[in-house]
Amino acid sequence: xxxxxLEENNPQSQAPKLNFILKLKENLVFKSxxxxxxxxxxxxxxxxxxxxxxxxxxHLNLGTTLIFTGVYxxxxxxxxxxxxxxxxMKSIAAVAISNPDFGIPEVMAAGICTAGxxxxxxxxxxxxxVYRLIPISVVRGxxxxxxxxxxxTAVKYIKNVQDFAKSKSGGQRDWVGLDGxxxxxxxxxFIVIVNGAGDDDDDDRVDNPExxxxxxxxxxxxxLPSAFLIFLLGVVxxxxxxxxxxxxxKFGPSRIDVMSISKHAWKQGFxxxxxxxxxLSVLNSVIAVCKLSTDLFPEREVTATSVSMTVGxxxxxxxxxxxxxxxxxxxxxxxxxxxxxxxxxxxxxxGVAKLVLGLVLGSSMVKVxxxxxxxxxxxxxxxxxxxxxxxxxxxxTKEEAFVVLVxxxxxxxxxxxxLGFLCGIVVHLLLKMRNMGSNGQSCSNVIWFHRxx
Numbered sequence: 001x002x003x004x005x006l007e008e009n010n011p012q013s014q015a016p017k018l019n020f021i022l023k024l025k026e027n028l029v030f031k032s033x034x035x036x037x038x039x040x041x042x043x044x045x046x047x048x049x050x051x052x053x054x055x056x057x058x059h060l061n062l063g064t065t066l067i068f069t070g071v072y073x074x075x076x077x078x079x080x081x082x083x084x085x086x087x088x089m090k091s092i093a094a095v096a097i098s099n100p101d102f103g104i105p106e107v108m109a110a111g112i113c114t115a116g117x118x119x120x121x122x123x124x125x126x127x128x129x130v131y132r133l134i135p136i137s138v139v140r141g142x143x144x145x146x147x148x149x150x151x152x153t154a155v156k157y158i159k160n161v162q163d164f165a166k167s168k169s170g171g172q173r174d175w176v177g178l179d180g181x182x183x184x185x186x187x188x189x190f191i192v193i194v195n196g197a198g199d200d201d202d203d204d205r206v207d208n209p210e211x212x213x214x215x216x217x218x219x220x221x222x223x224l225p226s227a228f229l230i231f232l233l234g235v236v237x238x239x240x241x242x243x244x245x246x247x248x249x250k251f252g253p254s255r256i257d258v259m260s261i262s263k264h265a266w267k268q269g270f271x272x273x274x275x276x277x278x279x280l281s282v283l284n285s286v287i288a289v290c291k292l293s294t295d296l297f298p299e300r301e302v303t304a305t306s307v308s309m310t311v312g313x314x315x316x317x318x319x320x321x322x323x324x325x326x327x328x329x330x331x332x333x334x335x336x337x338x339x340x341x342x343x344x345x346x347x348x349x350x351g352v353a354k355l356v357l358g359l360v361l362g363s364s365m366v367k368v369x370x371x372x373x374x375x376x377x378x379x380x381x382x383x384x385x386x387x388x389x390x391x392x393x394x395x396x397t398k399e400e401a402f403v404v405l406v407x408x409x410x411x412x413x414x415x416x417x418x419l420g421f422l423c424g425i426v427v428h429l430l431l432k433m434r435n436m437g438s439n440g441q442s443c444s445n446v447i448w449f450h451r452x453x
Contacts, residue, residue, distance in 0.1 A: 027081030027344040038225035039341025040350040043085045043332035045154065045381025049164060050088040052369050054324060056165035058096045058104055061322045062366050063254025066358030068323035072314050073351025076328070077344030079310065082297045084289075084347060085332025086314075089114065089325040091277040097167040102272060104322065105265035110273025111315045111325025113266075114281055117274070119312025121282075122305045131287050131304035137400040138424040139291050141407025142283050142417055143330055144392040149412060150331050150385025157378025158184045173375060178237045184375030187230050191383055194226040195339065227339040227380060234376040235368075242371035254362035256321050277325075279418030285311055285327035292330045292391060296337055334391070335384025403428050 030036045054060040072086040092110045096102050121127040156162075158181065161170035173181045239246060261269075286307050293302040311327045319325055336346055357365055392408075395401045406427045411420025 031342040035340030041227035042335035042339040053164035063362030068318040070355030077348035083336035083341030087329040109269025111319040113274040115315030122308030127308040137403035145411035147389025154382035179373040238371040245367035288330040334388035338387035
């Protein structure tokens, strides 16, 4: 009894706990209120279409997914202090949308199995070893492929009418209308005018105290929360397009039940869901996102071990209650950074919004989401994809660029990040072997990959 009292009164025993709390608060502090709010919208171009498609095609519990992903967002923001995204596991989602026999139990089984493997890789330290050994040119190839894939999907959203329930594109979108092509183009022009190419130099230029009238006008324009305004416009248009959706709102959270997963569901989930998802999760959700985070926030340490463990824990908990399988992703991080996200407060704010919507409206939110202008979502996704693809611009040698393009080409044409990764590694080794004799390298240097910081 006395010893516990002494520990409570001892400042040294309280220091680690106090430092941890202070660290979490620091990670959630906004760098700029409008910029962080704007950055929170940067990943919705990926999140909304996939969640909507799973809800319509596979009867995903939208309310439960909003609650759990909201918690995921807040916790990861507090832990990492960067706009670490929470995205759907795309390969598992694609299988569920395209295969009617792959139902929610199979989806959750696939998410749990993928999460279990990632958690083990993180706990044992194997993921960090993989991260340090993979050549930077191969990582850039995966990022470029993923970015271009997002951009091409975005163009489809903008050009063609989408049927998310069947995961198919319809005819060409009309030029005018509340979800017309002209609206999407205006939104894209608005983002280019406000955000430009995303150069950090813009902030320094507009903050000059000696700026004239023209520069002050530029400052006002450049500080507008473009993504937030566009998303707000989309919500307004969704309400106008489907006014009856508001009448169908049911207040209160959806019922949360523990999933019942049969042996058959476990088997199908692992074979059809986990096996194709695992390479994508390792490469894009852990390796690429860690490298991108280091590039964008060198002062913040985001390790492959911690990212692998958080992805694992999220799904080892949430999937048992029917929440959509989630991961982190380089595309989401790039999108949120593109639109101004610079701290964990960015995604924490998004998490609170999801949590409130899940608790207040539950699954009835789907009626509004079905009316949301898809072309507007396509514009947000387009700029997120471009931002991710631009990460490959730091390849300075022809050999590095060659590996990047081989990896990217195979990933896009073969629709497999794993295949692109394998080809990139092989080409990297072949180039090292070719140069071994002329540069006097030893055989050990041939298999010595670039160490990521």
